[in-house]
Amino acid sequence: MQEILITGAGSGFGEGTALGLAQKGHNVIAAVQTWPQVTAMREKAGSLDLKTLKVEKLDLLDPYDVAHILKLKFDILVNNAGIGEGGPMSEIPVELVRKNFETNVFSALDFTQRVVRNWVAAGIHGKIVFVSSAVGLLTVPPIPAYAASKHAVQSIAEAMYEELKPFGIQVQTINPGPYLTGFNETVVEAGLRWLNDDVNFIKRDAFKKVVDSLLGVPEGRLDPKDMIAKMVEVIPLREGKFLNIFPPETEDWVKSYQQQLYDRTI
Secondary structure, three states: OOEEEEOOOOOHHHHHHHHHHHHOOOEEEEEEOOHHHHHHHHHHHHHOOOOOEEEEEOOOOOHHHHHHHOOOOOOEEEEOOOOOOOOOOOOOOHHHHHHHHHHHHHHHHHHHHHHHHHHHHHOOOOEEEEEOOHHHOOOOOOOHHHHHHHHHHHHHHHHHHHHOHHHOOEEEEEEEOOEOOOHHHHHHHHHHOOOOOOOOOOOHHHHHHHHHHHHOOHHHOEOHHHHHHHHHHHOOOOOOOOEEEEOHHHHHHHHHHHHHHHHOOO
16 A cells, blocks of 8 residues: 655545545555544544554745654655745736735646655655646636646646656646536635725626636536545555546546647737
8 A cells, every 4th residue: 555645635636536545455644734634634534544544744935844743754745835925917916816826826737856866865666646627738817827826736746757757756737627616616715805896997797796606506516525535545645647527527628628729819
């Protein structure tokens, strides 16, 4: 069985995947951001009698948390931690975009580099899984800043895929579609906290209409259990695809969107 570290395991896909992998018998380190999440996750693991699941605190922006986690042994790193900022890219405050990139891109890159350095030194042929998103491959109007950060994650993963091959370290991405974990909804709500009709030229009602057209329909509210099951399947494997877009309908959407870019005119 694998030794798997999952960041951002305090909620959503991270929590469900950590529990699912432990139920399969894998040794899992569920790294969560806050101490209340540590307590809650430990209680959940205890109630399920998951003896192979260990819960640790990891705020990627806390150097003491990072130093502690880097002392632990694992051979699969799942970069799942992330935050989202919503609202029109033409007007979103740049400090919010910077904050989004700090967590989703820079802290994840820094942590991954440190892990990789340790693996190379120890001769460990590990595996890195970046939990990106379908919006790492396309951009949707309500959450372009988040999408931009995930585009950056995709590029980082593509670069590391080639760079780390000679060291026996594998890299892949998992790109979930629009699942109803609550994350997308909170990202949109984050945009509404600063979007002001007295200040911004893109109005709140116009923004809400775009949101409803994407997240207010069944196709935008998929059951996260399906995605979690897919992640539990893909993460431990040492053979598989680099790009894992799920469900298949989302992969079709991504391919269609990218083809349309070639035909787009101004």
